[in-house]
Amino acid sequence: METNFTPTRKKTQTADILLNISRIFVGILFIFSGLIKANDPMGFGYKLQEYFHVFKMDFLNDYSTWLAVIICGLEIILGAFLLLGFYRRKVAWGLLLLIIFFTFLTFYSAFFEVVTSCGCFGDAIPLTPWQSFIKDLVLLAFILIIFKYKDHIQPIMAKGTGRGFVTFMVFLISFGIGIYTVFFLPFIDFLPYKEGHHIPSLRVLPEGEEGDVYEFIYTIKHTSTGETKDVTDKEYMGGIWEDENWEVIGEPSSHLVKKGYQIPIPDLFISDAEGNDMTDEIITNPYYNFVVVSTYVDKLSTADIIALDRINTTIRDLSSDYNLRAVLLTASSSDIANRLNEEMDLVLEAFYADAVPLKSMVRSNPGVLLMQNGVVIKKWSKVTFPSKEELEEAYLQK
Structure with missing residues (x-):
């Protein structure tokens, strides 16, 4: 009798081992991925907008940040419940559907080269589309194991008050992190405009570093025979160019031959309304420089306008007592900026930059950077920008 049951027992033990390994791996990875993106839901929202554009769903752009909060929260919840053993069947189905959806997106991005980075781990760990697709395939394999043996999962707590409280806390933390960082900026800033960074030095190639190396291919034709062939730039400059x-x-x-050092800030160009380059003048200002960033001022909500007015009023009050500069950076047109200035009587000088670097400067619209001599001293969201008295005590009276 015992011999007949041994193979079945061994098979069950093997399945449980595979299931536990899969649960730990998938659970931790989902929680980590969700937390990294929940740290910067606005940044993940920008990535969602790229997908919306590809699939002609731009009508969702205005909701991208809150959709990002929901997706990040679901990732954390599924990962936590998987480790806790709660709602095993719902979690298994949720994981399977989510990973199939993600795998489709990453394959589509990689194969058709439409989105350069999936944003799976935010700006903390950038992945290429093919790396993201391979990662999702590995996850899919582990999730299929979880789905197959989902009925073997045992919760670490029995049903009752304690389990209900844990479930509530998981939901609260999972969605609360994303909601908090939407209003109060990321806990950890992985972007080049983080506090303490010297912006001018991040715009140039450091001494001793080499940038990307490219090879150029020329198509040449023999004037007599009509023969055509492709040659590299080295071959062409090696003597062919002299042959009439x-x-x-x-x-x-x-095409790229060798990937070199990537300049952290390669795309910052600030201009005035006439198109004159004002980048160095603004970012290297030796005085305290309040840089108010509003990517598109024509898309500010009523709450955003109120926040901008408060920021503007505070800076105006400070400017009467201290030698400082205050600028507004936007990707909107000068006409729109001028109209806003007339409506709000802005003390801010308006300058213009591309939306991409502006979105990286501060994850808030509007948001504020305090700079001096090219260094980012402090960053605030529209909610956290302090009062005149707080700014004087913390910075200006030192």
């Missing part, structure tokens, strides 16, 4: 029998057809193409 060969002529270049069209424009050369290029």
Whole structure:
């Protein structure tokens, strides 16, 4: 009798081992991924907007940040419940549906080259589309094991008051983190404009570093025979360019040979209304410089306008007593900025930059950076910008 049951017992033990390994791996990874993105839901929302554009769902753009909060919260909840053993069947189905959806997105991004980074781990751990797809395939394999043996999962707590409280706390923390960081900025800033960074030095290639190396391909044609062939720039400059029998057809193409040092801030260009380059003047200002960032001032809500008015009033009061500068950076047109200035009587000088670097400066619209000599001293969201007295005590009277 015992011999007949041994294979079944061993098979059950093997299944339980596979299930427990899968639960730990998937649970921890889902919690980690959800927490990283919940730390910066606005940034993840920008990534969602890229997908919305690809699938012609731009009508969802205005809701991208809150959709990001929901997705991040669900990831954390599924991961936590998987480790706790709660709601095993619902969790197994949720994990399976979510990973199938993510795998489709990452494959579509990689194959059609439509989104350069999936944002799976936010800006903390950038992944290429193919890396993201492979990661999702690995996760899919583990989740299939969880789905197959979901009935073997045992909760660490029996049903009752204690389990209900834990469930409530999981929901509260999972969604609360994302909601908090929407209003109060990320706990950890992974972007190049973080506090303490010297912006001018992040715009240039450091001494001793090498940038990306590209190879250029020329298509050349023999003037007598009509023969055409492709040659590299080294081959072309090695002597072919001197041969009058060969002529270049069209424009050369290029491809990356070796990836080099990536300049953290390669795209910052600040101009005035006439298009003059004002970047260095603004970011290297030796005095305290309040940089108010509003990516699109024409998209400010009523609450945003109220916040901007409070920021503007505070800075105006400070400017009468201290030598400081205050600027507004926006990607909106000068006409829109001028109209806002007339309506609100802004003390801020309006300058213009592309939306991409502005979105990286501060995850709030509007948001404020306090800079001096190119260094980001402090960042505030529209909610956390302090009063005149607090700013004087913390910075200006020192």
